[in-house]
Amino acid sequence: MTAMTASMEPLAGEPIAIYVHWPFCHSKCPYCDFNSHVRESIDHAHWRSALLRELDHFAEETAGRRVSSIFFGGGTPSLMQPETVAALIERIRSTWPTGADLEITLEANPTSVEAARFAAFADAGVNRVSLGVQSLDDAALKFLGRHHSAREALEAVEIARRHFRRYSFDMIYGLPDQSIAAWGDELRSALRHVGEHVSAYQLTIEPGTVFHARHRRGAFDLPSDDDAGSLYEETQRMLREAGLPAYEISNHARPGSESRHNLTYWTGGDWIGIGPGAHGRLCRSRDGEIERVEFRQLRKPEQWLAAVESVGLGTEAIEPVSAQDFAEEMLMMGLRLTAGIDKARFQRRTNRPIEEWVDADALRDLIAWGLLEQTEGRLRATSSGLQRLNAVLGRLLS
Numbered sequence: 001m002t003a004m005t006a007s008m009e010p011l012a013g014e015p016i017a018i019y020v021h022w023p024f025c026h027s028k029c030p031y032c033d034f035n036s037h038v039r040e041s042i043d044h045a046h047w048r049s050a051l052l053r054e055l056d057h058f059a060e061e062t063a064g065r066r067v068s069s070i071f072f073g074g075g076t077p078s079l080m081q082p083e084t085v086a087a088l089i090e091r092i093r094s095t096w097p098t099g100a101d102l103e104i105t106l107e108a109n110p111t112s113v114e115a116a117r118f119a120a121f122a123d124a125g126v127n128r129v130s131l132g133v134q135s136l137d138d139a140a141l142k143f144l145g146r147h148h149s150a151r152e153a154l155e156a157v158e159i160a161r162r163h164f165r166r167y168s169f170d171m172i173y174g175l176p177d178q179s180i181a182a183w184g185d186e187l188r189s190a191l192r193h194v195g196e197h198v199s200a201y202q203l204t205i206e207p208g209t210v211f212h213a214r215h216r217r218g219a220f221d222l223p224s225d226d227d228a229g230s231l232y233e234e235t236q237r238m239l240r241e242a243g244l245p246a247y248e249i250s251n252h253a254r255p256g257s258e259s260r261h262n263l264t265y266w267t268g269g270d271w272i273g274i275g276p277g278a279h280g281r282l283c284r285s286r287d288g289e290i291e292r293v294e295f296r297q298l299r300k301p302e303q304w305l306a307a308v309e310s311v312g313l314g315t316e317a318i319e320p321v322s323a324q325d326f327a328e329e330m331l332m333m334g335l336r337l338t339a340g341i342d343k344a345r346f347q348r349r350t351n352r353p354i355e356e357w358v359d360a361d362a363l364r365d366l367i368a369w370g371l372l373e374q375t376e377g378r379l380r381a382t383s384s385g386l387q388r389l390n391a392v393l394g395r396l397l398s
Contacts, residue, residue: 014283015068016096017264020051020088021275022077023301026109029145030210031172031203035277035299036075048084050308052091054274054297057313059095062272062282067096069103069261072126078108082117086124093125103166103260105130110156110169111148122163129160130199131169136189137182140175145210157193166257168197173231175203176220180227180234187235191242196257200235201250202228229387236383249336249386266337268330268349273297276304276314281321283349290351292321326350327357328397335372335389340380354379362395372396 025036070092072085089104105128106121108114118129135141136150148156153169160167171190173183190198203222205215214220223231236246244252248266251259264271273280277299283292295318298304304314321329327350334341347353355363366372371385371392385392 014270015066016062016282017069017071017261017269017271018055018067018092019261019271019273019275019278019280020070020072020077021273021278021297022072022074022080023276024079025074025076026079026147027145028210030214031144031206033206033209034075037301039301044081044084047305048081048087050305050314051084051088051274054308054313055088055091056095058272058274058280062096065096065270067092067098067102069264070105071261072106074107076109076114077106078114078117078121082120082124085121085126089125103128105259105261107132108156108160109148110153112152112155115152115156115159118159118163127164128166128168129164131156131160131167133157133169133190134172135175136186140172140178143175144172154193161195166197167195168199168259169194170199170201172201172203173235174223174228176222178223178231180230183231184234184238187238191238194242194244197251197253197259198239198244199251200239202232232387246338248338249389263337266333267342267345268326268333276301290323290326290349292326294319294321323350324357327352331357331397332393335379335381335385335393338380338386340378343374343377343379358396359398362398366392366396 021035023035023037024039024042027038028036070089072080072088077085085106092098093102104126106126107130108118108121110131110133121129131153132146133153133156134144134146136153138150141148141150141153157167157169169190171187173187187200205212205222215222222228239246239252243254245255246252247258248262251262253259263269270282271280272282273295274297276297278297280295281292282295283290296316298307298314298316307314327346330341330346330349331354334346341354343354350357363372366385367374370382371388373380373382381389381392
């Protein structure tokens with residue numbers, strides 16, 4: 001573990017986001033490849049102290065930077081004690097400059113036990129909650145390994161509505177044998193309860209998950225590419241017509257209600273990540289050039305905890321991010337956004353215009369084919385391009 005270069009100055013005026021990872025869950029969902037763990041008991045006071053200590057370390061690294069958002073992710077952060085959430089928010093507000101509009105999001109499962117804590121989380125300072133509803137079909141929820149029913153999910157959404165001005169929920173579609181009609185009915189039901197934001201993800205099979213092993217054994221099949229495309233298009237249409245247009249491939253919001261924290265990731269911003277398995281990225285300016293470092297925290301909870309108690313942080317590695325990798329990352333993430341990439345900001349962050357980072361012939365061809373377009377200083381993927389984004393990026397960055 002190595003400290004970041006002290007001589008590097010932070011980018012003037014660039015805010016940072018803070019991500020806090022709570023690694024514990026009641027059980028592991030079969031589709032999940034996140035850093036989550038099941039433990040019989042947790043010493044919450046012990047964990048609170050360690051998270052605060054690691055946070056203090058990064059406060060020294062980023063002195064003077066304004067914090068624009070806080071995100072409690074996991075794992076299942078709604079299993080955290082509200083006292084822990086309150087202590088972390090208070091420490092952040094007292095350590096970094098923050099605005100009155102600081103976005104503070106906490107991910108939550110919509111079980112009755114966790115929903116009962118929503119008032120306490122709101123009192124702790126959380127002002128936005130993201131609910132892992134995933135489905136409003138009980139059979140689908142069982143397949144997905146969820147421990148709540150559709151009725152519990154909707155009750156949790158209503159409790160969230162009472163306690164938080166901003167709330168979102170996740171849905172998963174593209175399940176085995178799911179028809180467009182069935183998904184449309186489910187989404188219409190969800191829209192009767194949605195607030196300002198909804199995330200709709202197609203089910204993907206990630207290596208190392210239970211679903212990966214089951215899928216390889218032929219236990220279930222996913223929709224064909226054509227059917228998956230039709231499901232995607234129907235999702236886009238229904239949410240757009242409901243006043244929740246996509247601002248990212250899988251994320252929809254009423255205008256002005258986008259997730260500020262996630263936009264930090266998608267636009268190449270800076271963030272700190274604390275807790276087991278958390279990642280962070282920081283840009284610094286030195287001698288007029290932009291440099292970026294990535295840091296990764298130890299994944300295993302007990303290993304991370306021991307490191308924090310020993311040296312004050314649980315960082316496994318700190319590595320420079322090459323200019324080429326950073327530019328490609330900004331392209332890959334930025335083209336997921338329906339607004340695309342602000343070319344002037346891209347050049348400011350990478351020191352060179354987009355055209356110098358990509359294959360010029362490929363860029364010209366992709367525009368001619370209607371997969372990319374340049375308008376008003378932006379490069380964006382068209383609707384067709386978003387559906388073929390992996391292929392678009394493969395050609396653009398070849």
